[in-house]
Amino acid sequence: MNSLPPPNSPAPVSENIWRRKYRFGSETGVEETWERVAKAVAAAEPVDQDVWASRFHELLSDYRFLPGGRILANAGTERNATLLNCFVMGRLDDSIDGLFDALKESAITLQAGGGIGLDFSPVRPAGAAAVRTGNIASGPVSFMHLWDAMCETMTADRARRGAMMAVLRCDHPDIETFIDAKIQTGALSRFNLSVLVTDKFIRAVDADSDWPLVIEGQVIRVLKARTLWMKILRSAFDTGEPGILFIDRINQENNLGYTESIHASNPCGEVPLPPYGACDLGSLNLTHFVRQPLTPDATFDFNEVANAARLGVRFLDNVLDVSHYPLDVQAQQAHESRRIGLGITGLADALIMLGLAYDSNDGREFTARVLGTMRNAAYEASVELADEKGSFPLFEKDAFLDRPFTRRLPEELRRAIRKKGIRNSHLMAVAPTGSISLLAGNVSAGIEPVFASNVSRRMRRSDGGYDVVDIEDFACRFWRETGGEGLPPAFVTAGGLSPEAHLAMQATAQDFIDNAISKTINANADIAFETFANVYRRAYDLGLKGCTVYRQGSRGEDVLTTVTEGAKCMSDTC
Structure with missing residues (x-):
């Protein structure tokens, strides 16, 4: 149990999702997709494009960094299609x-x-x-x-x-x-x-x-x-x-x-935007940074997370320049603010692999440390990019540094921004990461808890119909394939957590996110209405920017179905 499964032999669902959503033309494997995307995004660099293409390829090739789905599907294809997932x-x-x-x-x-x-x-x-x-x-x-x-x-x-x-x-x-x-x-x-x-x-x-x-x-x-x-x-x-x-x-x-x-x-709520604003998203796969997972000696490589965050910022900043924009006014808005949204996926699986409970002070402290490390590295990278390529056009030093979020940045970062400027107005967002998490072997999505160890998932075909695919949670599969019996000790499902536990994790994350967070608070079908209603007011009191609570079964047929012996429950977590 001293290493993760080889990155080139992920779960069967990875091949499935790649073929359905991200494969282009005659590509024979995901490695060719990484090469296409890395080369296309590096084309924004004024010099050393081959060097940056190689660095971006390395960032992508082991599922360490997962760009938004439109980037994976369209970069380097010469389609008249955007690389940005969403617009207002x-x-x-x-x-x-x-x-x-x-x-x-x-x-x-x-x-x-x-x-x-x-x-x-x-x-x-x-x-x-x-x-x-x-x-x-x-x-x-x-x-x-x-x-x-x-x-x-x-x-x-x-x-x-x-x-x-x-x-x-x-x-x-x-x-x-x-x-x-x-x-x-x-x-x-x-x-x-x-x-x-x-x-x-x-x-x-x-x-x-x-x-x-x-x-x-x-x-x-x-x-x-x-x-x-x-x-x-x-x-x-x-x-x-x-x-x-x-x-x-x-x-x-x-x-x-x-x-x-x-x-x-945007449609999932993680990026509040002005008129014609756009989402430029990518996520670090936190399971990749766990060392000796599911052992008493499990650790997390915070230095590597910081390094990946810095390179991810450059990648996403380049996407703004190589993307097609459906409307000229969208391009203008994106280039004036240079908003990006670097986020995470696989948090719940990373916690399981480290032996930390999702609903625990240790679990939330770990999350805060990860996101704090990423925020600082992202802002540092954006400052250095500004020194190299210029600040975003709407940057006004005193006004920017007087905003509530930037006032909470470490003083060293504030001094650097004051001296060099900053390339991007916003840098952090936590997206739902539904499809790209499947691509990475069904790691837990975004900051959500694991829905279930095994699920049947409805997957949309190009003809508009659906196939049902059985998939296993990444951490559970790793536990099983390396000799573990039953479920990992720190395993917990979304339905096994109280609404307060969901809110507490979202509130912990929000402190470090300058955009917002896509988070669905899953509640059991039999939750009392009074308890359900209190979640929304509690979300306001905790300082959240938004709240979505889903009570199981309230939308009829749903995307995910738990695989059990003789019982099924449903929830929509996409």
Whole structure:
């Protein structure tokens, strides 16, 4: 048990996912994919492109660093497809011309392979009169159905479904209709939904005070804040949606809060973005850095994590320059801020391999140390890149260093930024990493706990249908193949953890993340509603930027099914 399984002989699911999603042309193995991607990303370097291609290839070839899926699928292919996983679209103009222009922009972006986020709050509520025509507005949810149908049409023949996030402010007059929009099975199936929750609304809930619903400053009607809050929670309990984005906190913590306002996020919530902003994502596979795993002498190589983080920052920064952008305004926004999102995957498996419980102070302290090491290395690398290639164009030294997140950086880093500038406005994000974690041998995804030791997973085919594939957790497979009996001692499943344990890990991670975190708090089907409801308020108190709780079985047929002897339970963790 002194080393990981050979990197070139991963689990069968790795070959499966590579063939379905990332193989290009006549590539005969994943090594050829690494070579293609490394060479394409190194093309952004002004000198020594071969040297950087070799370094990037080494970073990729043992599954140490896993770029976002669009990078793996499209880099070096000469396809007219983006390398960026997701975008937030521009602010919607409440007019027929404006809305259908936005629909067209969304279609172009989805066609190029990007998921999208949209804030429907500017759209007038149903029943409002149109000033110029006298027609009666149909409301934001009716337009969401147009986007949903468009997305289905644009992506019906792909192995990767089109992903969209719709958000609506908690004070919009149609907020109740929005909350109920997915109660009917199959409705708006291409959308995730989140409510933009403000600090003022939380205070009104606490005070049980009235809550005005407004549009353009005009109060349309008033209801009790607590009544609306409970409606949000009841829908989430019954259907798994909507999630919640604490939008004031997102803007307060934004490194670019001095020059932009955020109203939406990408489809999984880990990157809140301004209009036309983009996600440029990659994750370090933490299982790779465990030495002597599943033994009493197991250790973690923090120096190597720092080295990988530094090189990962350069890789992702280059992606911004070699990517195709569906819209010119998206390219402009990406190049002005140079946002990237370096994250992690395999956290839960790394904890198991180190003998640390996910729900323990030791487990959370380890996570904090890993992410603190990565944050510092990432910011150091971005400072050095700025010295070499220049700071991002929107950088204003004093304003940037006066933001809440940058004020919490180590003083040595702050001095370096003040002296040399910084290449990227944001550097850290924790994505869900569903497919790339499968590519790495089914390591645990993102910061999520392991769902189960063995699962049956629905995997989408290019014709839109699904295959069901049985897969084994990476750490459990390693334990079994090296002579372990039963399950590893520190093994725990998502369903075996309390909601508080999920929240505690997310809160630990958020301290080190300047973007945000994609995290689903899995709850058992029989959880009491009162317990479920308390999770959202606790998330706010812990300083999180958003919260999604999924109660097992609340969405009907799901992606993952636990493989047991005679019993099955389901949860959606993609």
